[in-house]
Amino acid sequence: MKTKLLTTTVVGSYSLPKWLEVIRELHKQGKITDEELEEAYDNAVKSCIKDQELAGIDVITDGELRRETMVYFFTKRIYGFKNDGKMKPIGNLDPSIQMPDPIIFDKVRRTGSIGIARHWKFLKEHTSKDTKVTITGPQMLAKRATNEYYSDERELIRDLAEILREEIIEVVQAGCKLVQIDEPVWVGYPEDLPWLVEIFNWMIDGIDAKFCLHICYGNYQLKRLFKGQYADLFPALLDVNAHQLSLEFAVNDAEPLELFKKYGTRDKEIVVGVIDVKDPKVETPEVVANRIKRVFDVIPPEKVWLSPDCGMKFMPRDRAFGKLCAMVRGAEIVRSDL
Template identity: 30%
Template structure:
């Protein structure tokens, strides 16, 4: 974790600058217009803006904003061999998860060049020398947009094929110098009915990975929509056995419901608590963030706590993301000062 007590950080993604969102759409619809140098220049410019936004907001640990992780052309699935894209189930009407890109396996899954995260990390390190985190999708969540076809019988079989691919990426990140990895597994929170299976998947995925491991479990945020019952209770007490150093959980959108269950976690497990709501355009005042943080500290010692937004900011307007991050940092600072005086 960052050296500062109760560091303020992000979950991973940052809001796209308007021009970059237009660029991404153009690349997807007219890829012939842009060469590899054009694309890399745009990504680098967007990363620099994301970094600047986060640092100016006062965050203690940052990311590259996940500017390279964009749907089809620039998403993770382009790194996986053995897939073909499927036609979307629905294009019109209210936005929801059934409008996401999906794929079918036509051959065993491979990732001969990795998942591209090491390149993201090296690019980020060209611009900053501050504490950073590197998010990577977990195998079960990554399997969620893939149908097995004639190759894999079900989602679990697909996840099994993805475990060694994700593990190899994590180990490559450590070799590149990464010391803080966030494994994104929101699907565990949305499918809590097989805890032993999930814990086994996590354990095998992070086995031999010498880094601080955080596991992010939200309830979905595609187009600011949740995708499951928003309760962590079914995961407890099992989740305390996860082979990770930190759990990153959302609380702000649920008005701090279930915060008391943090007391059930083992003392060796840290928590990153979501204290601003990425689905809400209202900017929480710093004092409200501090109030929410005080609730958390009733159940977990401050040395184990980081503060974050509930989820990534990719679905949030940029000016709102900046303002919410500033409130997050300022709210944590208020509580730190209180602790210093006590």
């Protein structure tokens, strides 16, 4: 990858156009063909690519715009899930934040490609930028479902990790060099971290790609979902074999800095969240630059990547684009100072 000092990227999702939601609903009603739905997805992704290119982002994604949600996209394509469950709280912070619950009724298994590689190929064909793919982690998929089959949660998460490993191998063999695994649930269950790290490391072992692990506090409708703290995950989190750790820094006054100061980074690159996705105001480049400079007391510039705190799916398009532009301009200010 053509990385540079303070490489800019995104966490994954981008502002979801209202018209795309309307077209999805028309497709469910049989008023839009599969081909017409696919054309709509193609156009949405092309628009997302253009925004990231115009903003100047270095490593881009397809905005996850083809995905119903970060969970349903996977559970609808993995055998063992039924997607007709009741409403269930997403996190453990606010029980009123709910979504319909997938149900695990049988041993989960992969029945064919989930589609990550095909979607990444479309992205790569339509940009000259470096790219990455994002994949929802096995614990997130497990915790967002009602388990009516497995007596051992570790077995369930291991089976899901095996499915995702095959999907990762497929997209890497297609040419993708950077894979990000998203596990916002880890913050909510720190007592499970030792064996979760073990499964994560097994899932990516021997695969020839760069891996990033993104951990946040949840971000459905731009709201925090989990009670836990990053401090609950250290130092065990540093045992993951990911090359990068992607964490929120903007919304929490750079909370992870004290943890990296205390425990080090194990020579990992740190993807620093410098855009607060929960704040409706668009940061100025100067605000972003100050957030960036603050981390250099603990993390050397050559080990720092930059991103928003989390995904941008639930914010208006003009706000999302404005925040990306501010991030890139802030990075430019700091580079010139360095």
